[in-house]
Amino acid sequence: MLNEHAAHGTAAAGQARGGGAITREEVAHLARLSRLALREDELDHLATQLDDIISAVARIQEVAAEDIPPTSHALPLTNVFRTDEVRPSLAPDQALSGAPAAEEQRFRVPRILDEEA
Amino acid sequence: MTIIKKTAAELAALIASGEASAVEVAQAHLDRIAAVEGSVKAFVHVEPETTLAQARAVDDRRAAGETLGPLAGVPIAHKDVFTTSDMPTTCSSKILEGWRPPYDATVTRRLREAGLVILGKTNMDEFAMGSSTENSAYGPSHNPWDLGKIPGGSSGGSSAAVAAYEAPLATGTDTGGSIRQPAAVTGLVGMKPTYGGSSRYGLIAFASSLDTPGPLARTVLDAALLHEAFSGHDPMDSTSIDQQVPPVVEAARRADVAGLRVGVVKEFGGEGYQPGVLARFHEAVEVLESLGAKVVEVSCPHFTYALPAYYLIAPSECSSNLARFDGMRYGLRVGDDGTRSAEEVMALTRAEGFGDEVKRRIMLGTYALSSGYYDAYYGKAQQVRTLITRDFDAAFEQVDVLVSPTTPTTAFPIGERADDPMAMYLADLCTIPSNLAGNAAISVPCGLADEDSLPVGLQIMAPVLADERVYRVGAAVERALQDRWGGPLLAKAPQL
Numbered sequence: 118m119l120n121e122h123a124a125h126g127t128a129a130a131g132q133a134r135g136g137g138a139i140t141r142e143e144v145a146h147l148a149r150l151s152r153l154a155l156r157e158d159e160l161d162h163l164a165t166q167l168d169d170i171i172s173a174v175a176r177i178q179e180v181a182a183e184d185i186p187p188t189s190h191a192l193p194l195t196n197v198f199r200t201d202e203v204r205p206s207l208a209p210d211q212a213l214s215g216a217p218a219a220e221e222q223r224f225r226v227p228r229i230l231d232e233e234a
Numbered sequence: 235m236t237i238i239k240k241t242a243a244e245l246a247a248l249i250a251s252g253e254a255s256a257v258e259v260a261q262a263h264l265d266r267i268a269a270v271e272g273s274v275k276a277f278v279h280v281e282p283e284t285t286l287a288q289a290r291a292v293d294d295r296r297a298a299g300e301t302l303g304p305l306a307g308v309p310i311a312h313k314d315v316f317t318t319s320d321m322p323t324t325c326s327s328k329i330l331e332g333w334r335p336p337y338d339a340t341v342t343r344r345l346r347e348a349g350l351v352i353l354g355k356t357n358m359d360e361f362a363m364g365s366s367t368e369n370s371a372y373g374p375s376h377n378p379w380d381l382g383k384i385p386g387g388s389s390g391g392s393s394a395a396v397a398a399y400e401a402p403l404a405t406g407t408d409t410g411g412s413i414r415q416p417a418a419v420t421g422l423v424g425m426k427p428t429y430g431g432s433s434r435y436g437l438i439a440f441a442s443s444l445d446t447p448g449p450l451a452r453t454v455l456d457a458a459l460l461h462e463a464f465s466g467h468d469p470m471d472s473t474s475i476d477q478q479v480p481p482v483v484e485a486a487r488r489a490d491v492a493g494l495r496v497g498v499v500k501e502f503g504g505e506g507y508q509p510g511v512l513a514r515f516h517e518a519v520e521v522l523e524s525l526g527a528k529v530v531e532v533s534c535p536h537f538t539y540a541l542p543a544y545y546l547i548a549p550s551e552c553s554s555n556l557a558r559f560d561g562m563r564y565g566l567r568v569g570d571d572g573t574r575s576a577e578e579v580m581a582l583t584r585a586e587g588f589g590d591e592v593k594r595r596i597m598l599g600t601y602a603l604s605s606g607y608y609d610a611y612y613g614k615a616q617q618v619r620t621l622i623t624r625d626f627d628a629a630f631e632q633v634d635v636l637v638s639p640t641t642p643t644t645a646f647p648i649g650e651r652a653d654d655p656m657a658m659y660l661a662d663l664c665t666i667p668s669n670l671a672g673n674a675a676i677s678v679p680c681g682l683a684d685e686d687s688l689p690v691g692l693q694i695m696a697p698v699l700a701d702e703r704v705y706r707v708g709a710a711v712e713r714a715l716q717d718r719w720g721g722p723l724l725a726k727a728p729q730l
Contacts, residue, residue: 139601147597150604151553152560154581155593163594166655170598173656174542177614180621187616188623190443190473191429191672192698197472211336215564226562227576 138171237262249307256307260289276395280354306349311401314355326370329587339436357391365661383645386416411665414677418640418691429672430475433468441551458486485702489709497532497633510683514690518680534625546615553599640691
């Protein structure tokens with residue numbers, strides 16, 4: 118079952134390499150940038166689906182919009198400021214209440230130094 | 235049985251007059267949940283003791299002579315995207331399984347202040363990404379009209395709960411149609427307020443420039459009452475509009491369209507639309523005409539590019555927003571065996587904790603934002619967003635409201651589009667433009683399609699901050715159609 122699925126994915130990804138919007142190698146790169154440790158069969162399946170989606174949304178290129186300003190937000194916004202005053206905040210035990218691991222009122226995390234580049 | 239069939243306005247009146255207590259009303263709904271939840275699966279979390287404690291508190295406040303809001307004591311189903319300090323909040327994701335937030339969302343806080351009694355947290359597509367609730371890590375909800383069909387999404391647990399009489403009201407959030415589409419396919423009223431009209435503080439972010447909290451209800455007036463209860467300026471949300479809430483309740487009571495100019499969006503209809511949906515839509519337009527509205531056809535040429543623009547903008551914002559789920563501060567952590575680095579643990583956690591659609595959108599957004607593609611995709615989509623807003627501006631110079639079908643089809647079978655993302659995305663074809671432009675839009679029931687006897691929604695769109703206008707038109711259509719049907723559309727739904 119899994120092999121069949123993977124084989125189908127590879128074939129479709131092969132097509133993508135032959136002129137589609139996105140290659141399987143690009144999908145693997147995106148997964149790394151997105152911090153998603155995906156399995157090989159997931160990469161194959163996603164390559165096909167992302168290729169379909171990107172091909173469909175690429176239709177946006179048809180629109181003539183040379184001098185059109187971009188909209189990042191629906192409403193005109195200006196910066197909103199508040200006065201800089203001390204206000205109550207979460208107590209340490211509240212802030213740490215959902216932590217997967219905590220120690221001495223701190224989030225305990227895996228090592229972050231000496232990582233491979 | 236009588237209590238659960240009442241509208242929120244009727245329940246509030248019963249409670250205010252002392253004919254029923256908030257506890258009795260809450261218990262009736264908890265009993266209904268116990269009876270039908272096995273087949274509807276609208277909720278991801280129900281905690282009767284917490285619910286009854288809230289109801290008792292409302293009864294105590296009333297007994298102490300406190301003046302309470304117009305919905306005090308009325309139960310509500312709350313979408314699991316809003317943080318709740320006394321119930322878990324998961325966004326229907328494995329990555330947040332069992333998480334109990336240390337604070338309430340502003341919407342949650344305002345529900346409590348208004349004396350609404352929270353029955354539980356409703357199922358949704360994971361992180362609000364989807365149109366069917368099939369992307370929930372906890373399994374799909376079922377449409378009370380036909381349990382084999384989807385209840386819409388992402389607020390599909392909310393729509394299922396209200397349509398199954400498990401709750402008279404529910405909250406939802408609408409990023410591309412996630413309130414209006416579920417309302418349409420379950421025969422309910424669902425409203426996307428003007429962006430910034432309701433607070434996003436404590437609403438777990440999917441696409442911040444689009445996410446909008448709003449109400450689902452069985453009547454237009456109930457939706458307006460809930461809209462008014464949780465909307466308004468919030469200093470905790472920098473995109474919140476610092477103005478009075480539009481007079482939506484007054485408009486829902488007024489229900490009058492004489493002399494109003496109504497524009498039918500030319501681009502939404504024809505190929506790809508189910509004939510029964512179009513038939514009910516055209517009838518609703520005739521109803522508006524018979525009530526004295528002036529109907530004209532209006533062209534919004536860039537609306538056909540709203541879908542591709544949305545599927546670049548929303549995933550881009552999602553890929554950034556969901557970076558916070560890193561397995562460090564809350565939620566799931568996978569693979570922390572003392573040998574792996576933080577980055578490896580993050581990647582394993584995210585791969586295990588997110589479902590397929592969330593992974594797809596994170597990667598699509600990462601792609602659209604990457605150098606070399608940014609201008610062609612994200613940049614272009616933002617320009618198209620401007621053109622869509624200009625289409626709305628031009629249309630609203632000619633007409634007071636725009637109308638279209640809410641969705642191209644009625645509810646589809648569970649499983650039919652689950653592994654075909656592009657087919658699923660089409661469900662939001664008509665609802666997306668109002669998210670991109672930020673204006674107000676509502677869906678109200680307009681009948682059953684002949685092919686499958688499933689509900690059809692009429693979408694009514696109004697300019698930014700003219701939310702009252704869609705309630706006025708929606709209530710007029712509701713009144714006229716209910717006269718024709720001899721009661722609410724939901725009365726035609728099969729017994730559960």
